[in-house]
Amino acid sequence: MLRVAIIGASGYTGVELARILCNHPEFELTAATSRQYAGKPLSEVFPNLLGKTDLICENLSIDELCSRADLFFAAVPHKTAMDLVPQLLEQGKKVVDLSADFRLRNVATYETWYQEHSSPEFITEAAYGLPELYREQIQKARLVANPGCYPTSIILGLAPLLQNGLIDTSSIIADSKSGTTGAGRAVSLGTLFCEVHDGFKAYKVGGTHRHLPEIEQELSALSKGDITISFTPHLLPIARGILSTVYADLTSDISENDIRKLYRTMYENEPFVRIVPEGTFPATQHVRGSNFCDIGFTIDERTNRIIVISAIDNIVKGAAGQAVHNMNLMCGIDETTGLQGAPFFP
Ligand SMILES: NC(=O)C1=CN([C@@H]2O[C@H](COP(=O)(O)OP(=O)(O)OC[C@H]3O[C@@H](n4cnc5c(N)ncnc54)[C@H](OP(=O)(O)O)[C@@H]3O)[C@@H](O)[C@H]2O)C=CC1
Numbered sequence: 001m002l003r004v005a006i007i008g009a010s011g012y013t014g015v016e017l018a019r020i021l022c023n024h025p026e027f028e029l030t031a032a033t034s035r036q037y038a039g040k041p042l043s044e045v046f047p048n049l050l051g052k053t054d055l056i057c058e059n060l061s062i063d064e065l066c067s068r069a070d071l072f073f074a075a076v077p078h079k080t081a082m083d084l085v086p087q088l089l090e091q092g093k094k095v096v097d098l099s100a101d102f103r104l105r106n107v108a109t110y111e112t113w114y115q116e117h118s119s120p121e122f123i124t125e126a127a128y129g130l131p132e133l134y135r136e137q138i139q140k141a142r143l144v145a146n147p148g149c150y151p152t153s154i155i156l157g158l159a160p161l162l163q164n165g166l167i168d169t170s171s172i173i174a175d176s177k178s179g180t181t182g183a184g185r186a187v188s189l190g191t192l193f194c195e196v197h198d199g200f201k202a203y204k205v206g207g208t209h210r211h212l213p214e215i216e217q218e219l220s221a222l223s224k225g226d227i228t229i230s231f232t233p234h235l236l237p238i239a240r241g242i243l244s245t246v247y248a249d250l251t252s253d254i255s256e257n258d259i260r261k262l263y264r265t266m267y268e269n270e271p272f273v274r275i276v277p278e279g280t281f282p283a284t285q286h287v288r289g290s291n292f293c294d295i296g297f298t299i300d301e302r303t304n305r306i307i308v309i310s311a312i313d314n315i316v317k318g319a320a321g322q323a324v325h326n327m328n329l330m331c332g333i334d335e336t337t338g339l340q341g342a343p344f345f346p
């Protein structure tokens with residue numbers, strides 16, 4: 001059994017990692033850290049785990065933890081992970097970092113959008129953890145930078161169009177909506193029930209969201225040219241789920257059927273991408289609790305624009321599920337292990 005630890009187990013991605021790992025036949029969860037709940041059973045912090053784990057939350061002590069785990073999930077906020085991850089790598093451990101700290105290949109770009117990087121020397125070796133695009137790099141990596149939730153939904157939705165040069169890359173508009181777990185479990189005014197319930201709002205409007213450079217980095221790599229997009233995130237009064245609606249001008253008169261064939265070809269061997277049937281469109285309630293990214297699209301003949309819709313569960317395919325997928329790949333086991341469950345509906 002491979003021994004794994006979660007750093008930041010008291011957050012939303014941490015508890016989702018614990019839930020998946022409790023049912024994983026190849027990994028044993030041996031440690032879970034939380035400063036605020038140190039000394040408390042994890043199943044007391046999260047009663048959904050009652051009877052599934054005996055682990056007690058503990059304070060973070062890297063040296064001590066390294067004697068009890070071979071692999072680490074860093075599920076802590078960005079700007080925090082960059083100080084922890086190098087210490088784990090230096091002790092010969094493998095790491096999947098769920099934060100944004102090692103996702104941007106250009107250090108200056110990271111420092112523009114986040115802050116000064118304390119361990120930029122590790123950025124170049126990090127594999128971007130989107131298995132559909134970087135499977136081989138992930139298999140060889142000791143550090144995987146797990147993608148952001150919005151980027152996962154947008155990049156997978158656009159990849160076949162960009163790889164085949166079918167859209168005007170200056171025309172992309174991504175309009176995304178996220179459930180509130182996307183903001184994490186720490187108490188904040190903006191995610192209080194009365195601030196979110198029974199309403200719907202945009203935030204970080206006008207090209208100011210920190211996921212923009214990450215999305216543009218990956219879209220540019222796919223199209224082999226610099227891409228700038230418009231991206232507006234919205235906050236939905238639901239717990240889990242992201243729905244992205246992406247618009248782009250078509251540059252050829254290719255038929256919808258032929259585009260569908262390209263999507264099917266690109267994703268036919270991908271266990272976690274589902275192209276929904278013609279005439280139907282993805283919904284957050286159809287991927288909830290699963291590692292699927294559902295994708296649907298249509299051509300708006302009036303404007304010659306393609307409209308792509310993708311849906312994920314932000315804490316599974318957008319975070320913990322994708323992290324376990326990456327860990328499976330890094331460890332050379334069947335990549336779907338522990339992640340085969342169907343979405344829960346309703
Ligand atoms: N929520 C989501 O949908 C997604 C989140 N992510 C990323 O995953 C990471 C975790 O997110 P999420 O679970 O939502 O965040 P939460 O705020 O819910 O949890 C953060 C966790 O980190 C711990 N933590 C915070 N600061 C420190 C610190 N200085 N040292 C050690 N532990 C610390 C907290 O525990 P305690 O305070 O008890 O120590 C808690 O367990 C973030 O980087 C986030 O950006 C990525 C994709 C999607």
Ligand SMILES: CC(=O)N[C@@H](CCC(=O)OP(=O)(O)O)C(=O)O
Pocket residue numbers: 078098099100147148149150178179180181182183184211233235318
């Ligand atoms: C609803 C909400 O607040 N979402 C978060 C994104 C969460 C996420 O995936 O981002 P990182 O992994 O890059 O932290 C936000 O807009 O900042």
